[in-house]
Amino acid sequence: MQSLASKLVPSAVQKLIPYQSARRLGGNGHLWLNANELETCAQYGDLSQGSNDHYHRYPDFLPHDTAQAYLNYCEQQSGKLDCEIVAVRGADEAIDLLVRTFCSPGNDQIIICPPTYGMYEFCADSFSVKTCKVPLLENFQLDVENIKKQLPSSTLLFLCSPNNPTGNGINEADIVDLLEASKDSTLVVVDEAYIEFSKHGSALHLMHKYPHLIVIRTLSKAFGLAAIRCGFLLADTSVMAYINRLIAPYPIADPTAEIALKALSQNGLHLMQQQTSKLIQVREWFKGQLMLLDSVQHVFGSETNFVLIRFSNNVNSYQYLIEQGIVTRNQIHEPALNDCIRITIGSKESMLETLNALKNLN
Ligand SMILES: Cc1ncc(COP(=O)(O)O)c(C=O)c1O
Structure with a gap:
């Protein structure tokens, strides 16, 4: 059966062949002369020593250890997950990537529930994608019935839980209700930038049943690592197949991946x-x-x-x-x-x- 992601993805992205960076192409050999890198690390003091001695090489397309460590951390909280993960330059890049992957300028629409995080609308605006606003109710919960009315004409629904700037978590029953209603029409994104501060559990466990659910996370908040710019996008294989076509050739710098890995250690x-x-x-x-x-x-x-x-x-x-x-x-x-x-x-x-x-x- 055709996945919702492949039904929604614009034909330009459907046809797109991912940029074949040197790291992505890989290969076996003892001389690496394929990426126009310097062959040795320049002598910038500490930068050429110890664990930094690889900085003359491009990083991996995906920092596997770091991504796996984050997935393990999620599984400690949400149980075994059946999804893929990519590391991105902060949750903001994940939002932008989702809009650029699944929306086509001038055609598509996203739904947001204000007051909420400003980047959803900004990313849509910057890509000539329409934003449909269904305001939160007075108690800052979702106006589920009015969101449902917009689903058939919308590609992405952005939910933020806990929500910025109101601070509350979104009721899981409402998220489930919307996941049911959106199965054939709309990818549902739950931005969990603040999840560690919340008594509400993550939506991640719902991915088993709803492959059109996408979860965004970040190390900028509870982990206190806003400066390294590291976030994660977790989604079903059917969604990730298209994200991987648009993601930057080297999304995560090595120093970022290394610091993130330390933060994700047991300690x-x-x-x-x-x-x-x-x-x-x-x-x-x-x-x-x-x-x-x-x-x-x-x-x-x-x-x-x-x-x-x-x-x-x-x-x-x-x-x-x-x-x-x-x-x-x-x-x-x-x-x-x-x-x-x-x-x-x-x-x-x-x-x-x-x-x-x-x-x-x-
Ligand atoms: C709800 C929400 N999502 C995403 C972000 C961006 O996070 P990052 O620093 O990982 O880009 C923020 C930052 O304030 C936020 O409030």
């Missing part, structure tokens, strides 16, 4: 989990303290490393905090959140300084 995972528990404690304490402030109208529940705060009318909390040297994220551009700011959870000291600043805000 690294233990450290990440400890850091995450500590952050959640600070988050809940900060939330409790915020609710005592007169200027704060509401603090939304969070399953992420940030909180969304609604301030009383006529208070410009964002500008006030900027004047105190504290940079937060203004939500003025979001119609439903224009009196809110989003504050990332840092150390207890940073949150205390922020609280003290907010105490003087009226």
